[in-house]
Amino acid sequence: MTDFILQTGATIGILGGGQLGRMLSVAASRLGFKTHIFEPGANPPAGDVAAQVTTAGYDDLGALTDFASAVDVITYEFENIPTEALNHLEKLRPIRPGREALRVSQDRITEKDFLRDLGLQTAPYMAVDTAEDLDRAIAAIGTPAILKTRRFGYDGKGQARLKSPADAANALADMAGAPAILEGFVDFSHEVSVIGARSASGQVSCFDPGENVHRDGILHTTTVPANLTASQRMDAVLLTANILNALEYVGVMGVELFVTPQGLIVNEIAPRVHNSGHWTQNGCVIDQFEQHIRAVAGWPLGDGTRHADVEMLNLIGDDMDKVPEISAEGNAALHLYGKAEVKAGRKMGHVNRIKKSAG
Amino acid sequence: MTDFILQTGATIGILGGGQLGRMLSVAASRLGFKTHIFEPGANPPAGDVAAQVTTAGYDDLGALTDFASAVDVITYEFENIPTEALNHLEKLRPIRPGREALRVSQDRITEKDFLRDLGLQTAPYMAVDTAEDLDRAIAAIGTPAILKTRRFGYDGKGQARLKSPADAANALADMAGAPAILEGFVDFSHEVSVIGARSASGQVSCFDPGENVHRDGILHTTTVPANLTASQRMDAVLLTANILNALEYVGVMGVELFVTPQGLIVNEIAPRVHNSGHWTQNGCVIDQFEQHIRAVAGWPLGDGTRHADVEMLNLIGDDMDKVPEISAEGNAALHLYGKAEVKAGRKMGHVNRIKKSAG
Numbered sequence: 001m002t003d004f005i006l007q008t009g010a011t012i013g014i015l016g017g018g019q020l021g022r023m024l025s026v027a028a029s030r031l032g033f034k035t036h037i038f039e040p041g042a043n044p045p046a047g048d049v050a051a052q053v054t055t056a057g058y059d060d061l062g063a064l065t066d067f068a069s070a071v072d073v074i075t076y077e078f079e080n081i082p083t084e085a086l087n088h089l090e091k092l093r094p095i096r097p098g099r100e101a102l103r104v105s106q107d108r109i110t111e112k113d114f115l116r117d118l119g120l121q122t123a124p125y126m127a128v129d130t131a132e133d134l135d136r137a138i139a140a141i142g143t144p145a146i147l148k149t150r151r152f153g154y155d156g157k158g159q160a161r162l163k164s165p166a167d168a169a170n171a172l173a174d175m176a177g178a179p180a181i182l183e184g185f186v187d188f189s190h191e192v193s194v195i196g197a198r199s200a201s202g203q204v205s206c207f208d209p210g211e212n213v214h215r216d217g218i219l220h221t222t223t224v225p226a227n228l229t230a231s232q233r234m235d236a237v238l239l240t241a242n243i244l245n246a247l248e249y250v251g252v253m254g255v256e257l258f259v260t261p262q263g264l265i266v267n268e269i270a271p272r273v274h275n276s277g278h279w280t281q282n283g284c285v286i287d288q289f290e291q292h293i294r295a296v297a298g299w300p301l302g303d304g305t306r307h308a309d310v311e312m313l314n315l316i317g318d319d320m321d322k323v324p325e326i327s328a329e330g331n332a333a334l335h336l337y338g339k340a341e342v343k344a345g346r347k348m349g350h351v352n353r354i355k356k357s358a359g
Numbered sequence: 360m361t362d363f364i365l366q367t368g369a370t371i372g373i374l375g376g377g378q379l380g381r382m383l384s385v386a387a388s389r390l391g392f393k394t395h396i397f398e399p400g401a402n403p404p405a406g407d408v409a410a411q412v413t414t415a416g417y418d419d420l421g422a423l424t425d426f427a428s429a430v431d432v433i434t435y436e437f438e439n440i441p442t443e444a445l446n447h448l449e450k451l452r453p454i455r456p457g458r459e460a461l462r463v464s465q466d467r468i469t470e471k472d473f474l475r476d477l478g479l480q481t482a483p484y485m486a487v488d489t490a491e492d493l494d495r496a497i498a499a500i501g502t503p504a505i506l507k508t509r510r511f512g513y514d515g516k517g518q519a520r521l522k523s524p525a526d527a528a529n530a531l532a533d534m535a536g537a538p539a540i541l542e543g544f545v546d547f548s549h550e551v552s553v554i555g556a557r558s559a560s561g562q563v564s565c566f567d568p569g570e571n572v573h574r575d576g577i578l579h580t581t582t583v584p585a586n587l588t589a590s591q592r593m594d595a596v597l598l599t600a601n602i603l604n605a606l607e608y609v610g611v612m613g614v615e616l617f618v619t620p621q622g623l624i625v626n627e628i629a630p631r632v633h634n635s636g637h638w639t640q641n642g643c644v645i646d647q648f649e650q651h652i653r654a655v656a657g658w659p660l661g662d663g664t665r666h667a668d669v670e671m672l673n674l675i676g677d678d679m680d681k682v683p684e685i686s687a688e689g690n691a692a693l694h695l696y697g698k699a700e701v702k703a704g705r706k707m708g709h710v711n712r713i714k715k716s717a718g
Contacts (some may be wrong), residue, residue: 026389029381030385030693034697048394049385049410050407285641307666307716324364331644336391338368357716
């Protein structure tokens with residue numbers, strides 16, 4: 001991939017038209033870029049703020065070719081893009097972040113092997129393809145443990161908890177024959193995440209770590225500043241920079257970390273803007289979405305210094321009923337995704353509540 | 360106009376597709392709304408971030424009907440919309456801000472009469488239709504003075520300065536036969552503006568006044584906080600609220616004020632978001648664009664408290680050459696409008712430089 005710097009009026013192609021693509025489109029517009037969304041589903045949220053939308057499947061090579069021809073660079077809002085589509089697209093236009101980040105993050109075993117090779121701590125893990133594999137993994141790792149599909153998981157989907165070895169058969173059935181990974185239980189006090197960015201020229205910048213609380217496997221709140229010692233905060237940022245540099249990464253990445261007495265344990269990495277970074281929209285001059293667009297466009301990174309204490313609360317399903325009340329709150333910034341249909345478990349929006357200025 | 364509250368997924372129609380419409384569209388998306396832009400010119404900047412664009416003239420009643428039918432409420436990014444188009448549209452959908460604000464602000468004489476009737480100070484003025492009118496006006500008001508067209512002026516267009524009575528003929532010729540107004544010279548120390556907002560339920564909120572510097576008749580910088588005493592600041596906010604309430608206004612309005620030893624003199628009002636309010640994008644939790652959309656949608660106003668000191672610098676024409684340098688600055692937020700063609704005097708973007716946190 002040769003170096004390039006996009007000029008005002010250039011077009012950024014985005015694979016995926018959900019809320020992350022929507023907020024990436026808005027950030028792109030702020031820098032004078034157009035966006036073109038590629039999304040199989042009809043009426044994607046990102047389509048409301050994009051110059052162009054292609055509605056087609058990832059197996060439609062003609063549509064992929066037309067899409068690539070119409071854009072200057074390609075990025076994505078989710079990591080589970082079919083490999084064949086990526087192989088086709090990368091012949092036509094640069095893809096940022098690059099293929100290596102996708103290869104590593106699309107498979108939980110590959111990801112954990114990569115992190116271990118960097119000297120980072122992860123939960124104990126073993127690959128599980130068969131009932132015999134699972135018995136061996138339980139014997140080695142113990143319970144409680146979590147069985148996850150190696151690929152295509154998100155928001156707690158494709159996961160089964162094992163309280164004891166007796167749960168093995170049911171958990172394996174939940175995988176529906178897909179290759180899986182058994183992950184040992186990590187005894188952590190809380191979870192934090194770092195939103196890191198790396199520019200095409202190798203400049204690295206991380207946002208202040210946020211502290212995450214999940215409910216039913218879905219992110220509930222992210223709070224900054226996180227409850228971390230100065231040395232933990234430094235560790236979190238340095239290990240994120242380590243990951244970004246090892247992948248020669250270009251763009252924004254989310255790194256989820258468990259905080260334990262034995263140090264920080266990497267839960268998972270996401271090669272994209274991340275729900276736990278939404279607080280940056282109201283806590284920083286440059287947010288994670290613009291930081292990603294800057295990197296993808298070959299620009300220098302912006303100033304992501306945190307200027308306020310923020311709590312980000314996800315609005316999921318019926319939480320939309322609270323919007324009238326939240327809209328009248330002081331120090332609260334609503335971000336709604338324009339999804340017409342409210343469904344249980346569906347991310348409909350979020351609110352950033354500003355607690356106080358950090359200046 | 361009956362009361363209504365727009366729900367997520369509703370569509371806001373915007374007359375005008377320039378940078379103000381573009382930033383209004385982005386703010387609308389943040390609250391879950393779609394936008395539909397009506398604009399005679401091709402490829403409007405707002406079209407890049409809108410769900411729909413209608414390209415048609417304001418005399419195309421069929422296009423206006425289709426546009427109105429496709430939206431839930433109509434607003435606008437500029438005040439010089441032809442009256443016939445407004446007459447047609449208001450039969451179909453509510454227009455916010457309302458017709459009275461447009462009637463008053465579309466004609467400089469009507470505007471100044473309105474302000475005087477509210478007990479506010481303006482520059483001395485007289486209507487000028489003929490050479491005889493101009494002679495009488497010069498005799499009454501004196502020189503230096505400024506001759507302006509009564510309607511359709513912006514960014515210093517349609518204006519001629521008179522240093523002495525000898526300039527009368529040339530100045531009148533510049534009006535090209537259009538009805539005009541002679542405005543006396545105001546000896547002011549500096550100009551400030553207040554961005555005020557009023558909700559459909561009558562809630563009023565003003566952003567902190569900004570101090571404006573113009574170059575060649577175009578806004579150059581706005582700086583907050585403005586150089587004002589506490590009582591001047593209070594006067595500025597109260598007179599803006601006075602104007603908003605008198606018009607039963609719904610939306611955001613820009614009020615330009617001259618600061619003089621004799622008090623604040625109203626230069627002009629603009630019934631829309633205003634260039635001198637762009638600093639709010641990086642100085643407040645809720646910016647002027649979202650405040651306008653909230654009002655137009657029937658929502659409560661948001662929290663516009665200023666949390667930082669900001670200098671907004673307009674990027675005009677060749678200022679775009681400075682973008683690479685500005686993009687690497689700390690504490691600087693770029694906002695580019697995606698206009699492909701750079702022209703002298705054309706507003707291409709702006710940068711908000713954060714000076715320090717006001718918290």
